[in-house]
Every structure is written in structure tokens, then in C-alpha cells.
Amino acid sequence: MTKLMLRATFGLTALAVAAPAFAQDISFWSWRQEDRAVYEDIIAAFEEQHPDINVNFEAFEAQNYNTILSTALAGDSGPDVMMVRAHGAFETVAAGGYLMPLTEETVPGLDTLPDAALAAETLSSDGQIYAVPFASQTMLVIYNKDIFDQLGLEEPSTWEDLMAVSQAIEDAGMFPFANGTATAWQNETIVSALGSSIIGKDFYNDLVAGETDFTDPRFVEALVAVQEASQYFPDGFVGLDYASSQQLFTSGMAGMFAGGSFEIANFMGQNPDLNLGVFPAPVAEEGDEHLVGLFFDGGYAGNADTEHPEAVQTFLSFLTTPEFGNMFANELGNISPIPGVEFERPLLQEVAQLNENSIPYIMLVHFRYEEPSGSVLLQAEVQRMLAGETTPEAAAQAVTEGIATYYEPFQD
Incomplete structure (x- = not known):
């Protein structure tokens, strides 16, 4: 008999008596304080x-979560289950030996998840999976449908289309883009959201094969395009921080925002009346493949020293199920990597479909494991480029030289 059945039949007093005497308590830590109510429903x-x-x-404050978690794990006082980051940030915790290795046998359902999602939670030194991935994030352009409808505009397909749409919005007295560049990480997002289709799969494949570097004309062309688009950013955008950019968009003063799919829930939370649409990075020429940038955004891991390993594995297995995926996607507004998830929001379903034609969010996925990280290099150089302090070619050269200090294919 389930807890709800007991509650309905015997009342709360009987429930306390009927609860199993051998119930195991496990702790679950997160950096998502704002998601507490949803996680309580999931639990x-x-x-x-x-x-x-x-x-x-x-749940803990996100900015300090990594320090709090690492300190607790090192002091043998960490949680039984924890949210962990992905890719390079994940390696810091996993390499310490604090996490429980996961297999299809110990966590049924793990094998149903996409290989790219599992790779984000795999330790490079041993090839072992240590966390259940929980979301993908897509770099694209989010736009205000009401503004587009008001001006008779359609989603741009080519870069020329995007420039025409931007000019039309500006002519109407609004900001075409809400983006600012004062918050460094936003510069990396902008490059992927606007430049992925120009960068292209061929460049990406050549890059990871060690056959080219970031001075490749295909990548430089993407930086040139971003520089061109910046003429349609708000006045004084170099001093405009992330929160202010969000507010500019949600207030209805700007037509577009180059960013991640995680913004959809943020924007709707700030202004539920927004009528949003999305489109992938425009292509250089009609007929080229439209692409989005994609990465996996973290996972759920078990403590290697937990006193309740079977309970932890049971909970982690639940976090691979469509039941969980549907709750996660539809209550938190994120894209779950779990197969069979049914998105109640058409916009999320559209993002999930765009993910079928993607390239990885390059710096996060491949060059955030050593210092100086590709992300830090790209963010700084794009920030300087859009401030008029460097050129796309020089920015690409600086990024390549920085990564070449530890990455052998760039040293030839």
C-alpha cells in the first residue's frame, strides 16, 4: 500500500505508524535553490x-556550491546524492575519488541515455561514468513573437535576413538585440548562438581531429559575423551586464536575445506574458545547414562513501526514467536527455527538434579541462573584439596560442 493510499484510508496518524521501520534516509544536495518546490514534488x-x-x-547558493560541496566531500560530511557540473568542471570532483562509479547494472536506465550526455559525466582518466546527466542546453536566438508579428517579420534564415530583420526592428524604435557583453561568459554564448551555422560541422570535426585550429577562416568568419551583429546591440552594450540584458528583453524593449535555451524559463518567470519563439544561428548562404550549439549541463552523482549505496542507486535509477524526465522538463522548463519525454510546452519541443542538428558548445565540451581554458580565452577576446580593441583574426590567434600552451595539435 502506498503512502497516499495509507493517508487516504487511515489518516496522517496511521501513516506515521505504517511507515517502514527500516526506512533509509539519504541526503540530496543541489545548487538550484529556486527549484526547491519542483524537487520536493519529484522526491x-x-x-x-x-x-x-x-x-x-x-539547496545552496549557486556561486558557492562547488566550494561547499568539495569541502564537505573532503571532510567526509558530503551528501549521499549531489548535483555536479559537467565536462571540465565535473572532473574536479570526480577525479578526487569522491563519486560512486555508475554502470548499467547498478543504475538501470543509464544505458538509455544519449552517448553525448553520458560523455559529459565521464571521467577522462578512467572512462567511467559517475553521474546521471539531467539536461541539455541549446545556444540559439530567442525572439519576441509579438514584436515580429507587429512589424511583419519572419524568422531569419540567412545572415542577410538577420541583418534585415535587425534593421527593421531598429527602424521601429526598438533594440534588435538585448545582449550586453559586460558579463564575460555571455560573450561565449553569443558566439555559439549566432555563429554555429557559420562555424559548421566540418570545421568542428576538423578541429577535434587536430587538423585545424581557431585561426581557420571558418571560425574567423563566425567572429566577423558576431562583430557585424553587434551594431544592433543596445547603446553602451559593452557596459551592459547579464541581468540588465535579461530585463531589457523581458520588458519588451528588444526583439531578440542571443543565448541559451535555459533563458526560456528565466524569461517566462520574469514576464509570463511574453510570446516567445526560437531560431537557430542563421547560415551564410541559403542551403547551408542550420545548426545550434549544444552542451549537457550537469548530472546527479552518488557519494562513493555513502552508508546507503543501494538506496542511492535506486534513487539515481529513478532519475533516468521518463516519469522523472517529464516532471523535470515540464515543471522546470528544461530539455531532458531522457528518451520518451513529452514536452507540454511547444517551444521546448521545438528546441528539442533543433538539437537534432547541432555542434557541441566547443570550448565547454573540449577546452575547459586545463588552464587557460578555451572559454576564458574566447570570452576575453570576444569582449575586447566587440569593444573595438582587437580584430576577429587577432582574437582567433590569441585563443589558439593560449590553448596551444597545453594542447599538442595546436603546437605544430
Whole structure:
């Protein structure tokens, strides 16, 4: 008999008596304080199926989470289950030996997840998976449909189309883009959101094969395009930070925002009346392939020293199910990598379809494992480029030289 059935039949007093005496308590840490209510619903659904396991959720401030988690794990006081970052940021925790290795046998359902998602939570030194991936993020352009409809505009396909749409919005007295560049990480996002189709799969494949570097004309062309688009950013955009850029868009003063799919939930939270659309990075020439940038945004890991390994593995297995994926996607507004998820929001379904034609978010996926990271280099150089302090060619050269200090294919 489930907890809800007991509650309905015998009342809360009987429920306390009927709860299994051997129930195991496991702790679950997150950096998503704003998602507490949803995670409590998720945990309730899990406990409904597993009345012998109690999951205690605790969330911390995101900026300090990594330090709090690492300190707790090193001091043997860490949680049983924890949210961890992906790719290079994930390696810091995984390489310390603090995480439980996961297999299809210990966590049923793990094998149903996409290889690229699992790779984001795989330790490079041993090839072992240590976390269940929870979301993908897509770099694209989000736009205000009401502004487009008001001006009779259609989603741009080519770069020429994008420039024409931008000019039309500016002529109407609004900002074409809300983006600013004062917050460094936004510069990397802007390059992927606007430049992925110009960068192209061929360049990406050649890059990871060690056959070219970032001075390649295909990558430089993408930087040139971003520089061209910046003429349609707000006045004083070099001093405009991330929060102010968001507010500019959600206030209806700008037509477009070059960013990640994670912005959709943020924007709707700030202004539920927004009528949003999305489109991939425009192509240089009609007929080229439209692409988005894609990365996986973290995972759920188990503590290698937990006193309740079977309970932890049971909970992690639940986090691979379509039941969880549907709750995660539709209540948190994110794209779950779990097969079979049904998106209630058409916009999320559209993003999921765009993901079928993508290239990885290059610096995060491949060049954020050593210092100086590709992300830090690109963010700084694009920031300087859009401020008029360097050129696309010089920016690409600086990024390549920085990565070449540790990456052998760039040293030839």
C-alpha cells in the first residue's frame, strides 16, 4: 500500500505508524535553490514508489556550491546524492575519488541515455561514468513573437535576413538585440548562438581531429559575423551586464536575445506574458545547414562513501526514467536527455527538434579541462573584439596560442 493510499484510508496518524521501520534516509544536495518546490514534488513521486527510502533535499547558493560541496566531500560530511557540473568542471570532483562509479547494472536506465550526455559525466582518466546527466542546453536566438508579428517579420534564415530583420526592428524604435557583453561568459554564448551555422560541422570535426585550429577562416568568419551583429546591440552594450540584458528583453524593449535555451524559463518567470519563439544561428548562404550549439549541463552523482549505496542507486535509477524526465522538463522548463519525454510546452519541443542538428558548445565540451581554458580565452577576446580593441583574426590567434600552451595539435 502506498503512502497516499495509507493517508487516504487511515489518516496522517496511521501513516506515521505504517511507515517502514527500516526506512533509509539519504541526503540530496543541489545548487538550484529556486527549484526547491519542483524537487520536493519529484522526491514525493519517488518516495511514493519507494516508501523505504526518504530523500532529504538541501539547496545552496549557486556561486558557492562547488566550494561547499568539495569541502564537505573532503571532510567526509558530503551528501549521499549531489548535483555536479559537467565536462571540465565535473572532473574536479570526480577525479578526487569522491563519486560512486555508475554502470548499467547498478543504475538501470543509464544505458538509455544519449552517448553525448553520458560523455559529459565521464571521467577522462578512467572512462567511467559517475553521474546521471539531467539536461541539455541549446545556444540559439530567442525572439519576441509579438514584436515580429507587429512589424511583419519572419524568422531569419540567412545572415542577410538577420541583418534585415535587425534593421527593421531598429527602424521601429526598438533594440534588435538585448545582449550586453559586460558579463564575460555571455560573450561565449553569443558566439555559439549566432555563429554555429557559420562555424559548421566540418570545421568542428576538423578541429577535434587536430587538423585545424581557431585561426581557420571558418571560425574567423563566425567572429566577423558576431562583430557585424553587434551594431544592433543596445547603446553602451559593452557596459551592459547579464541581468540588465535579461530585463531589457523581458520588458519588451528588444526583439531578440542571443543565448541559451535555459533563458526560456528565466524569461517566462520574469514576464509570463511574453510570446516567445526560437531560431537557430542563421547560415551564410541559403542551403547551408542550420545548426545550434549544444552542451549537457550537469548530472546527479552518488557519494562513493555513502552508508546507503543501494538506496542511492535506486534513487539515481529513478532519475533516468521518463516519469522523472517529464516532471523535470515540464515543471522546470528544461530539455531532458531522457528518451520518451513529452514536452507540454511547444517551444521546448521545438528546441528539442533543433538539437537534432547541432555542434557541441566547443570550448565547454573540449577546452575547459586545463588552464587557460578555451572559454576564458574566447570570452576575453570576444569582449575586447566587440569593444573595438582587437580584430576577429587577432582574437582567433590569441585563443589558439593560449590553448596551444597545453594542447599538442595546436603546437605544430
